[in-house]
Amino acid sequence: MNPVKRQFLFHFFLLIIILPIPIHPPVVESIGRDNARIIHPDRGDLIKTPNQFNVKVEIDHFDYSSHYWVAIAKPTGHTQMWDRVLSLHQALRVAHDDDRKTEIDALIDLWEIDYFWPKFWVTKTPSKHRISHPCKNPLENIEPQPMILLVLKVDDALHNRFREWFAAAKEDNSRPGLSPSELNKKMVLARCEIFFP
Numbered sequence: 721m722n723p724v725k726r727q728f729l730f731h732f733f734l735l736i737i738i739l740p741i742p743i744h745p746p747v748v749e750s751i752g753r754d755n756a757r758i759i760h761p762d763r764g765d766l767i768k769t770p771n772q773f774n775v776k777v778e779i780d781h782f783d784y785s786s787h788y789w790v791a792i793a794k795p796t797g798h799t800q801m802w803d804r805v806l807s808l809h810q811a812l813r814v815a816h817d818d819d820r821k822t823e824i825d826a827l828i829d830l831w832e833i834d835y836f837w838p839k840f841w842v843t844k845t846p847s848k849h850r851i852s853h854p855c856k857n858p859l860e861n862i863e864p865q866p867m868i869l870l871v872l873k874v875d876d877a878l879h880n881r882f883r884e885w886f887a888a889a890k891e892d893n894s895r896p897g898l899s900p901s902e903l904n905k906k907m908v909l910a911r912c913e914i915f916f917p
Contacts, residue, residue, distance in 0.1 A: 755780040756788075756871040756909035759846065763912050764812065764824060766864055770916045775839075776848040777871050779909070787879035788842035788909075791870045792853055794897060795831035795913075798866040809864070809915065828913040831868060835897030838882040842871070853916075864915035871910040878902060 759776040767773050775790055782788075798805075808824040811817065840849045874882070881902070889895040 756873075758869055758871060758910050758912040760848075761869075761912065761914055764809065764821075764828070764914070766809075766813065766915045766917065767867075768917060770853045773851055773853075774848060775851050775869060776846060777842060777910070778847075779842065779845040779871070782845040787874050787876070789838050789872045789874060789879075789882060790840050790842060790849065790851070791836045791838045791872055792851065793833040793836035793868040793870055793900075795866050795868050796834035797830050797832045798828075800830060801827050802862075805866075806864075828866070831866060831913060833868065833870075833900040833903070835899055836870065836903075837895055837897055838872075838885065841879075841882075864917055867914050867916055869912040869914060870908055872903065872907050873909055874903075874907055878907075 756777060756779045759778055760774060761767060777790060779788060805824060805827050808820050808827075811820055812824065837853070839851050839853075885895070885898065
């Protein structure tokens with residue numbers, strides 16, 4: 721085979737093998753429907769004023785016939801390696817470090833929802849709301865307080881339950897946390913672990 725033809729075939733097959741690589745990875749993120757992102761705050765942020773702070777979310781393939789909510793949750797399982805989490809959290813507030821960030825992310829991934837409070841109904845995307853969380857910190861003698869922001873997609877029954885919960889809270893000004901047994905894993909579209917002072 722002549723060298724020019726051999727070189728042409730080599731480059732042709734190389735293009736066939738390499739060309740798809742840059743095309744596929746961006747698609748992977750958007751394969752699932754209802755992907756959600758919490759744009760603000762960032763994971764691991766210290767929320768200095770828990771009674772008034774902004775939350776911004778985006779939801780892919782937003783379905784106007786569905787019910788999306790943002791909630792805040794008290795975690796359980798946070799005390800495992802808590803000293804290490806605090807140490808990493810303090811260090812990351814001073815300077816970013818990829819190894820520390822990877823370690824703290826792995827530790828806070830272990831947090832589970834102990835109970836939660838619906839905060840606002842998301843009626844469009846992107847959506848930005850001011851959250852008020854004026855209640856007393858649920859975990860005594862722990863500072864900063866671990867909390868989890870959630871983006872939920874709920875069915876009609878749970879949507880109505882949240883609205884009734886808000887209505888009842890207006891009457892007696894109390895908002896008891898709801899049990900995670902009311903949720904299933906498919907309802908949690910996104911989560912963001914944060915800290916309260």
